Amino acid sequence: MDTAGVRCEMKNNRLIITLEGDLDHHGAKYIRDEIDKAIFLFRPMSALLDLSSVSFMDSSGLGLILGRYTRMKETGGILKIVNPSKEIQKILCLAGLEKYIPIIKNQETLTKKS
Amino acid sequence: MKSKTLNKIDIKIPALSQNESLARQILCSFASQLDPTVEEIGDLRVIISEAVTNCVVHAYRLASTPGYIYISAELFENRSVKIRIRDTGCGIEDIEKCMQPFYTTDPAGERGGMGFPIMKELSDKFKVASILKKGTTITLYKKFGA
Numbered sequence: 001m002d003t004a005g006v007r008c009e010m011k012n013n014r015l016i017i018t019l020e021g022d023l024d025h026h027g028a029k030y031i032r033d034e035i036d037k038a039i040f041l042f043r044p045m046s047a048l049l050d051l052s053s054v055s056f057m058d059s060s061g062l063g064l065i066l067g068r069y070t071r072m073k074e075t076g077g078i079l080k081i082v083n084p085s086k087e088i089q090k091i092l093c094l095a096g097l098e099k100y101i102p103i104i105k106n107q108e109t110l111t112k113k114s
Numbered sequence: 115m116k117s118k119t120l121n122k123i124d125i126k127i128p129a130l131s132q133n134e135s136l137a138r139q140i141l142c143s144f145a146s147q148l149d150p151t152v153e154e155i156g157d158l159r160v161i162i163s164e165a166v167t168n169c170v171v172h173a174y175r176l177a178s179t180p181g182y183i184y185i186s187a188e189l190f191e192n193r194s195v196k197i198r199i200r201d202t203g204c205g206i207e208d209i210e211k212c213m214q215p216f217y218t219t220d221p222a223g224e225r226g227g228m229g230f231p232i233m234k235e236l237s238d239k240f241k242v243a244s245i246l247k248k249g250t251t252i253t254l255y256k257k258f259g260a
Contacts, residue, residue, distance in 0.1 A: 025167045026131035032224065056138075058163040062226035087156040094235055095215070095228050 006031045008038035015044035017068075020053035023061035032064050036071065045077045048104070052083040061088075062095050069101050080104055117190035121147060129170045129180040129201065137166045137185065144187055145195045150258040157236040158195070158256055164229040165199040165252045171220060173203025173250060194238070194257040205246040212242075 004027025005020045017035055021027065039047070049065065051057075065081065072079040080102045084092060092098055123144055127133045141162050142155055150158070169183045184200040211217050213234065218227035234240045239255040 022135055024134050024163055025171060026134050028224075056159060056163075058160050058167065059226035059228040059232055060167060062228055063224040066226065067224040087153070087160075090156075091160060091232065094232055095226065 003027065004031055006034045008035060010042050010044065013044070013046070015039065015042055015047040016050060017047060018050045018053070021055060023051075023054050023057040023064065025058075025060035028060045028064045032067065035068055039068070039071055039075075043075065044072075047072055047077060047079045048082050049079060050082045051085070051088055054085070054088060057084075057088045057091055059091070059095070062091065062097065065092075065097065065101065078102075117192035117194065120189045120191055122186070122188045124184075124186045127183050127185070129174050129183050129203075131167075131170050133183070134163055134166050134170060137183070138162050141185065141187055141197065145189065145256075148189055148193045148195065148258050154256070154258050161233050161236050161254060161256070162197065162199075164233045165197075165254075168229055168250075168252075169199065169201040169203065172206075173201035176204050192257070193259050194255055196253070196255050198251060198253045200249060200251040202249040205248055206242070206244040206250055207246065209242050209244060 003021050004023055007018045009016050015038055017038070019031060023031070047068070049068065069079045081092070082104045084103060089103070092103070121144070125140060127137060138159050142159050145158055146155065166183060170180070174181045181202055186198045188196045190196070206212055212230045215231045216227040230242070233252070233254065237254040238257045238260065241253045242250065243253075244250040
């Protein structure tokens, strides 16, 4: 089994959230709690959700992303998705999330200011 | 004319969240005998995950202990797979509502409300049968190389 993992760090005034493994219902609660703790602690105006190392995502992942998008929006911040795989992008598009949440496909952007 | 069955499995697993990944792995390994593309097996992985997660999250929410998920899968000569995922839980009151995008009976759990719409979109045939307090059965077909 590919256990889900999460790492949160502030870089260039942005919260970089790096997820890995399977983003399903089983792992979603732990990840959600960790991200919410970081949002509460750092109060970022911008957060990047790096999905480069996420091997699988279903609608539980959609719920998690939508929830974090809403949380950031409530505090005046923005959330962007970085480097989803082709399979994950398909799920994001099926739900129409790309209309609300910008998707960045180049990992280089994590170290540049945009 | 019905295509010839090549292989068939039946499994029974407790409705526990740690078994969501297990179900995906077993059924995708089984379906790999039909030599699907990466995209096709990716679609199947999502469909299975949605169906099994529904059993874990919703079916036994009123029960004191989690029940079981009964899964059968059949491979056919025409490169299609039929998967049936059944629970004996609380059943679904309004299937039509559950088919609507972003409808969820568990808003506090931050469920996406996209389970059924995604399963329907990624399957070639998709059917839900449910009886209150008896359980729910999801039957789907996925044809590879379509």
